Amino acid sequence: MDRDALADRLDAALPQTQCTRCGYPDCRSYAEAIAAGDAPINQCPPGGAEGIARLARLTGRPVQALNPLNGHEGPRRLAVIDEAWCIGCTLCLKACPVDCIVGGPKSMHTVIEPLCTGCELCIPACPVDCISLVDASPGRTGWDAWSPAQADEACERFEFHRARLAHDEQQRQARMAARSAPSAAAGTEVSVKSSVIEAALARARQRKPG
Template sequence: MSALFALTALALIFGAILGYAAIRFRVEGNPLADEIEAILPQTQCAQCGHPGCKPYAKAIANGEAFNKCAPGGEETIIEIANLLGVEPIALAESAHKEEDGKMVAFIVEDACIGCTKCIQACPVDAILGSNKKMHTVIAKECTGCELCVAPCPTDCIEMRPVATTPSNWDWKLQQIDVRIVEEDQP
C-alpha cells in the first residue's frame, strides 16, 4: 500500500513540474507563418532557397519576398498576397527557368543500377523503384527541383522539358482584375 502511495506522490510531483515547465518555457509560434505554411504546397523541394515550407513561411512572415515557390506557382503567390493584403507579384526569375519551361526528371533505364539514392532525395515521392531494380519517375508528380540528380552515382537522371499538350498549355496572358461596379439606381 505504501508503494502505491509513493508512486502516486511521485506522479503528482513530476506532473506538477512538467506542467510548470510547459507554462514557463512555452514557445509561441507565429500565427501568420502558420497560415502561410497552410497555403504552401508542402513539397519540401527547397527551390525557394529554404530547406522546407515551414522555414519559408516563417521567412515570408518576417518580410521576405513571397514569390519564390515554383511548385505553388502563381496561385500560391496570389493566395499569400491576399492573406498579407498586398499586391501579387510575378514568380521570381530564380524560381523558374522561363526559357526552358517546366522540366521533369527522366531516368535512363540502361544506366540505372537501382541504388535508391534518387528515391531518398525526392521530396515529393515522384520516383518509384526498389533496391537493385530500375527506377522510374511519375512525371505529373515531379516538380522539377533537380534534387535527385546530384545523388545519382551513375548520372542516369536527366532533366527533360515537359511536352506541351492541350491540358498543360499556358497562354501567358496577363491577369486582368475585373470588378463589377454597382451603379446607384433611383
Template sequence: MTPLAARLHAALPQTQCTRCGYPDCRSYAEAMASGEAAHNQCPPGGAEGVHRLAAILGREDIPLNPGNGHEGPRTLAVIDEAWCIGCTLCLKACPTDAITGINKHMHTVIEPYCTGCELCVPVCPVDCIALENTTGARTGWAAWSEADAAQALARYEARQQRLKREELEQAERLERKAEAKLADLQAHTHGAEGDEADRKKRVIEAALARARARRQQQS
C-alpha cells in the same frame, strides 16, 4: 508554426523543391511570416502563387524573383532505366518518396507522386534522369491543384516521419552495440592490457555517448 505561417504554408504548392532558398515549404512559410523572406520566391506557384501569398500578407503583387527560377509547366521525372546504375542517390533526394528501387538495381518513378521538384536530377551520377512536361502550356497553379498539394504534403510528412524513425532505430542499435562491448570489454578488446585496453575502452565509451546523444535528439 504561427497562425500566419500556417496560412502561408497552406497556400504553397508543397512541391518541396527548395528553389525558394529554404529546405522545405514550411520553412519558407515561416520565413515569410517572420519577414525574413519575400513572397515572390516560389517558382512552382508562379504569378498566381505570388498573388495568393500577397493577399495573405496584405502586400502588393510583385513579379516572381528570377533568382529563384521561372514559372513553368508541371514536370515529371523520368529515369532512363537502361542507364540507371541503382546508386539510390535519387531515392534519397526525392522529398515525396516518389522513386522506388534498391541498391544496384533499376529505379523507377511512381508518376502520381512526383512533384517535379527536380532534386533528383543533379544527384544522378550518370545523368539518366530527364524532366518531361506533363501539362503543356499550363503553368504554376494552373498546372497544379489543391489535391496535388495535399498529397505532396502528406507524402513529404510521412517521409520525414520515416526518416526520423529510421534515425532513432539506428541510434538505438548503435547504443546497444556499444553497451554490449562495454559489458564484455575483455572479449571486445581482444585481450589488450594497460594503456591499450584503456584506449579501447575510451573509444567504446565515446561511441556510446554519441549514440545516446543521437537517440535523445531523435526522441
C-alpha cells in the same frame, strides 16, 4: 493574426513541391520566414504569379514579379529515369522528398508519375545522369498546372517521408548502441580483471620478506 496562424495559412497556399528553390529547405520553412517578415513573397517558382498573388492577399503585401534568381514559372515537370543507364545506387530515393521513386539497391528504379512534384532534387543526386525531366502540363504553368488536391497529397507524403527518415535514424542509433554494448561490457570485464590482478600483486608484495 498571430505569426503561427499566418504561417499555417501561407504554408497551405504554397504548392508543396518541396523543391527548395525558394532558398528554404521546405515549403513550411519558407512560409514561416514570410510570416516572420524575413522573406519576400516572390520566391516560389512552382506557385508562379498566382502563388504570389495568394501570398500577397494573405500578408497584405503588394504583388511582385517572381524573383528570377529563384527560377522561372513553367509547366509541371515530371522526372523520368532511363532504365538502361540506372545503376540502382538509391541516391535518387534518398533525395526525393515525397518518396515517389521506387526500387532497390543495384536494381532499376522508376518514378511513380502521379506522385512526382517535379522538384528536380533527384537530378543532381544521380551520379550517372540517367534522370531527365519532361513537361507534364503543356501550356499550363504555376497553379494552372497544379491543384490543391495534389498539393495536399504532396504535403502528406512529405510529412510521411520526414517521419520515415526520423524512424530510420532512430533504428540506426539503436543498432549502433547495441553494437557498442558488448564492447562496453568487455571493457568493464577487463577493468575488473586488472583490479583483481593488481590487488593480488599487492598482497604478494606485502607477504614478500624485505
